[in-house]
Amino acid sequence: MTLFEDPAQDLALAPGAMLLGRFAETADSALLAALGRIIAAAPIRHMMTPNGGQMSVGMTNCGAAGWVSDRTGYRYDGRDPETGRPWPAMPQSFADLATRAAAAAGFAGFVPDACLINRYTAATRLSLHQDRNERDLGAPIVSVSLGLPAVFLWGGLRRAQRPRRVRLVHGDVVVWGGPARMTFHGIDPLRAADHALTGPLRYNLTFRRAL
Numbered sequence: 428m429t430l431f432e433d434p435a436q437d438l439a440l441a442p443g444a445m446l447l448g449r450f451a452e453t454a455d456s457a458l459l460a461a462l463g464r465i466i467a468a469a470p471i472r473h474m475m476t477p478n479g480g481q482m483s484v485g486m487t488n489c490g491a492a493g494w495v496s497d498r499t500g501y502r503y504d505g506r507d508p509e510t511g512r513p514w515p516a517m518p519q520s521f522a523d524l525a526t527r528a529a530a531a532a533g534f535a536g537f538v539p540d541a542c543l544i545n546r547y548t549a550a551t552r553l554s555l556h557q558d559r560n561e562r563d564l565g566a567p568i569v570s571v572s573l574g575l576p577a578v579f580l581w582g583g584l585r586r587a588q589r590p591r592r593v594r595l596v597h598g599d600v601v602v603w604g605g606p607a608r609m610t611f612h613g614i615d616p617l618r619a620a621d622h623a624l625t626g627p628l629r630y631n632l633t634f635r636r637a638l
């Protein structure tokens with residue numbers, strides 16, 4: 428069943444996991460302007476998976492560490508392998524939003540050092556996975572949705588658990604940590620549409636404490 432809750436409402440997904448309805452909406456123009464500068468310096472690319480496929484989600488990073496996938500596996504790297512340069516610095520507007528959202532969900536003192544930027548176009552999906560490459564699993568994940576809506580798959584601590592389907596709209600923020608930190612999650616194939624601010628795209632900013 429797809430749940431179409433009032434998107435401005437908060438929703439507790441599990442102990443340690445919360446959807447903050449439209450929490451980022453008032454910051455959206457600052458976030459998108461900063462995002463444009465990051466993408467100009469570190470372009471969106473389709474990374475290679477360890478088994479040789481190409482990810483359908485386009486990605487880049489900002490912050491001290493960036494999440495990277497290639498033939499050797501997944502890792503955090505201080506440099507963009509495409510340019511050899513450090514990833515663009517994390518804008519203050521990004522870090523502030525992540526800290527405020529984490530606190531609102533019960534995780535005070537979260538200071539991200541990594542932000543993975545995911546870009547989805549029509550039909551792009553992200554299969555169920557855990558975020559498990561971070562050194563400090565005591566810190567939560569803060570995930571910000573911008574642009575087109577998507578169906579978030581919220582599973583359990585085991586891959587086999589059937590995921591709940593939660594609609595995410597522009598400005599929604601999902602925070603998961605503590606007992607929910609290793610929850611399997613993903614994104615259903617994106618439906619083609621047109622968003623006033625991002626056109627045919629959905630962006631997701633995922634803030635982590637990686638180092």
Ligand code: SIN
Pocket residue numbers: 545553570572579612613614631633
């Ligand atoms: C992710 O799991 O890295 C991204 C989730 C999303 O796009 O909302």
Ligand code: FE2
Pocket residue numbers: 556557558612
């Ligand atoms: Fe993830």
